[in-house]
């Protein structure tokens with residue numbers, strides 16, 4: 001059986017990079033090249049779930065960021081037996097929502113989360129596929145600190 005370190009190296013090798021996509025100067029890391037290989041996806045799932053389990057006692061919900069966070073967040077939430085909650089791009093969620101604008105590597109956007117889906121004091125594991133500038137993650141980190149005081 002392979003070690004976690006070996007699996008991580010294997011997974012890195014499955015990621016395909018595309019220079020200058022979608023804009024000049026961006027090195028685009030295509031996670032779908034990894035998901036298209038069942039052996040790689042299986043190893044990734046095992047690693048993500050085992051890491052999430054190490055913090056499981058501290059978290060109440062898994063929050064996934066639109067859209068690639070939706071590929072991994074629900075898998076983790078299901079394995080931990082806790083709710084999965086989406087943060088979506090503007091205009092996609094029904095009902096009352098909280099709104100937060102953010103910068104990313106090649107643009108800016110607005111994210112929303114439904115009001116009341118997280119209770120004050122609950123702790124969230126925030127899941128996405130990758131951090132580039134950190135813009136997406138940082139906005140939501142502060143969002144949680146401000147409104148819910150629930151970060152790990």
Ligand SMILES: O=P(O)(O)OC[C@H]1O[C@H](OP(=O)(O)OP(=O)(O)O)[C@H](O)[C@@H]1O
Nearest residue numbers: 066067068104105131132133134135136
């Ligand atoms: O660290 P950052 O600079 O914030 O960049 C990373 C974010 O950008 C990508 O999402 P994108 O908004 O391109 O949308 P997608 O997941 O729908 O492709 C990626 O999935 C991360 O969420």
Ligand SMILES: Nc1ncnc2[nH]cnc12
Nearest residue numbers: 026027028029030105132
């Ligand atoms: N370099 C990058 N590769 C893939 N997705 C991204 N989203 C933002 N920056 C990215």
